[in-house]
Amino acid sequence: MKKLYIKTFGCQMNEYDSEKMADVLHSSEGMSNTSDIEEADVILLNTCSIREKAQEKVFSDLGRLRELKQNKPNLLIGVGGCVASQEGKQIVNRAPHVDFVFGPQTLHRLPDLIAKRLETGKSQVDISFPEIEKFDHLPRSRQTRGSAFVSIMEGCSKYCSYCVVPYTRGEEVSRPFEDVLTEIVGLTEQGVKEITLLGQNVNAYRGTMGNSKEIADFALLLEYMSEIPGLDRIRFTTSHPKEFTQRLIDVYDKVPQLVSHLHLPVQHASDTILAAMKRGYTALEFKSIIRKMRAVRPNLSLSSDFIVGFPGETDADFEKLMDMVVELNFDNSYSFIFSPRPGTPAANLMDDTPYAIKLKRLQRLIAQIDAQALVVSKAMLDKTERVLIEGFTRDGAHLLGRTENNRVINILIPPNDVAHPQADSWIGEMLDVKVTEVLKHTLRGELAYVPA
Numbered sequence: 001m002k003k004l005y006i007k008t009f010g011c012q013m014n015e016y017d018s019e020k021m022a023d024v025l026h027s028s029e030g031m032s033n034t035s036d037i038e039e040a041d042v043i044l045l046n047t048c049s050i051r052e053k054a055q056e057k058v059f060s061d062l063g064r065l066r067e068l069k070q071n072k073p074n075l076l077i078g079v080g081g082c083v084a085s086q087e088g089k090q091i092v093n094r095a096p097h098v099d100f101v102f103g104p105q106t107l108h109r110l111p112d113l114i115a116k117r118l119e120t121g122k123s124q125v126d127i128s129f130p131e132i133e134k135f136d137h138l139p140r141s142r143q144t145r146g147s148a149f150v151s152i153m154e155g156c157s158k159y160c161s162y163c164v165v166p167y168t169r170g171e172e173v174s175r176p177f178e179d180v181l182t183e184i185v186g187l188t189e190q191g192v193k194e195i196t197l198l199g200q201n202v203n204a205y206r207g208t209m210g211n212s213k214e215i216a217d218f219a220l221l222l223e224y225m226s227e228i229p230g231l232d233r234i235r236f237t238t239s240h241p242k243e244f245t246q247r248l249i250d251v252y253d254k255v256p257q258l259v260s261h262l263h264l265p266v267q268h269a270s271d272t273i274l275a276a277m278k279r280g281y282t283a284l285e286f287k288s289i290i291r292k293m294r295a296v297r298p299n300l301s302l303s304s305d306f307i308v309g310f311p312g313e314t315d316a317d318f319e320k321l322m323d324m325v326v327e328l329n330f331d332n333s334y335s336f337i338f339s340p341r342p343g344t345p346a347a348n349l350m351d352d353t354p355y356a357i358k359l360k361r362l363q364r365l366i367a368q369i370d371a372q373a374l375v376v377s378k379a380m381l382d383k384t385e386r387v388l389i390e391g392f393t394r395d396g397a398h399l400l401g402r403t404e405n406n407r408v409i410n411i412l413i414p415p416n417d418v419a420h421p422q423a424d425s426w427i428g429e430m431l432d433v434k435v436t437e438v439l440k441h442t443l444r445g446e447l448a449y450v451p452a
């Protein structure tokens with residue numbers, strides 16, 4: 001059996017795509033995954049170009065792979081994902097030992113690309129955007145336990161001034177409504193309890209319904225999902241503040257399966273910076289969304305993405321960001337320093353803030369959010385949480401799970417804290433866990449009762 005090694009960079013969309021690549025090559029070539037790069041027959045790099053550092057890593061990895069290939073001439077190396085989409089043929093020019101380059105929308109054509117590479121002896125490049133064709137050609141997900149990701153839309157049409165995603169993944173395209181629901185029902189029938197809906201802007205979802213001209217929006221999709229038996233938890237990532245409508249907020253009142261945890265990227269809190277970013281909302285509008293969400297879900301735990309050191313960001317702008325972080329009590333974030341991306345408008349903006357100052361701002365922001373997260377975690381102490389069991393700790397002694405507000409929890413099994421013979425069958429189940437200890441980034445707990 002041929003072995004496939006995939007290295008994934010970047011976001012959950014890429015994680016999802018990597019699984020699909022494995023599925024495609026499993027069903028067409030009978031390949032199986034390996035975690036040992038030395039024994040691989042095919043190596044795929046699923047790349048990310050969101051920031052300069054992510055992109056650089058790809059080329060340094062490719063440098064190392066050249067040596068591997070010298071010792072193993074039949075090894076095939078493929079590059080997919082967002083760097084592939086952006087650079088296309090340039091990748092082969094810069095790294096001729098790459099056998100094929102494919103984009104996020106052409107990963108289902110991998111078997112063809114490999115066949116053509118073997119037939120012609122020439123490197124192959126296909127980074128086109130054949131609409132949503134990909135979803136129609138993918139085999140069903142092979143294995144899931146408890147939790148699964150379902151992609152509902154692809155791409156982005158927002159064109160924020162700093163971002164490559166609309167160029168690398170194309171404009172927003174939604175999967176048909178029935179396709180999404182059918183996939184979710186199939187997963188819940190296999191025992192999946194938690195679904196995370198995926199897309200760059202899930203609330204831009206506009207799925208066609210049957211053969212009619214009617215279009216389902218994200219709120220309607222969630223309402224339909226709430227009727228699916230066995231589905232306990234619904235998460236989604238990422239949504240956009242611009243389309244976070246009242247209709248969507250109202251759905252939180254009707255759909256208890258929706259978790260009280262929201263990841264809603266705000267990026268900044270200065271209206272000058274938000275306008276320069278082309279985000280399409282003001283700080284006040286963002287705060288208003290959160291205020292309404294908390295009216296419906298008082299316990300809402302809130303996380304976000306922030307960009308620090310955008311060109312022109314003054315001390316005063318940054319203080320506005322810090323004020324909002326405190327006011328809205330964010331308890332997690334993906335915060336990064338602005339990275340100028342070639343081809344995006346913001347890359348040409350005059351940027352005179354020294355890097356050292358940007359770094360200080362970033363550190364202050366992260367420290368504040370960490371402190372807030374700890375307060376939220378401490379309030380969970382001694383409380384009983386519904387936890388989706390995801391697996392075991394590395395040493396195999398304890399269970400690992402995730403709370404509704406997305407915290408990882410390490411779980412002891414009373415009475416004597418040893419691996420229980422039945423523990424394996426609890427993976428993928430929702431169990432009640434009492435929080436017994438709060439650490440910096442994780443929790444510890446014990447089963448409130450030991451299931452039969």
Ligand code: SAH
Pocket residue numbers: 050051156162163164165200201238239240264265267305306307334336337338339340341
């Ligand atoms: N569609 C999502 C986010 C997708 S990209 C949204 O708009 O909310 C993930 C995150 O990467 C963004 O939220 C942003 O914070 C960060 N990011 C994107 N481009 C960046 C850049 N040029 N420099 C630094 N961070 C960037």
Ligand code: SF4
Pocket residue numbers: 156157158159160163164165166200201240
């Ligand atoms: Fe990038 Fe903006 Fe689209 Fe998010 S909404 S993916 S930040 S362009």
Ligand code: F3S
Pocket residue numbers: 009010011012013014047048049050081082164165168169
């Ligand atoms: Fe990176 Fe592409 Fe995702 S640039 S963050 S892999 S959409």
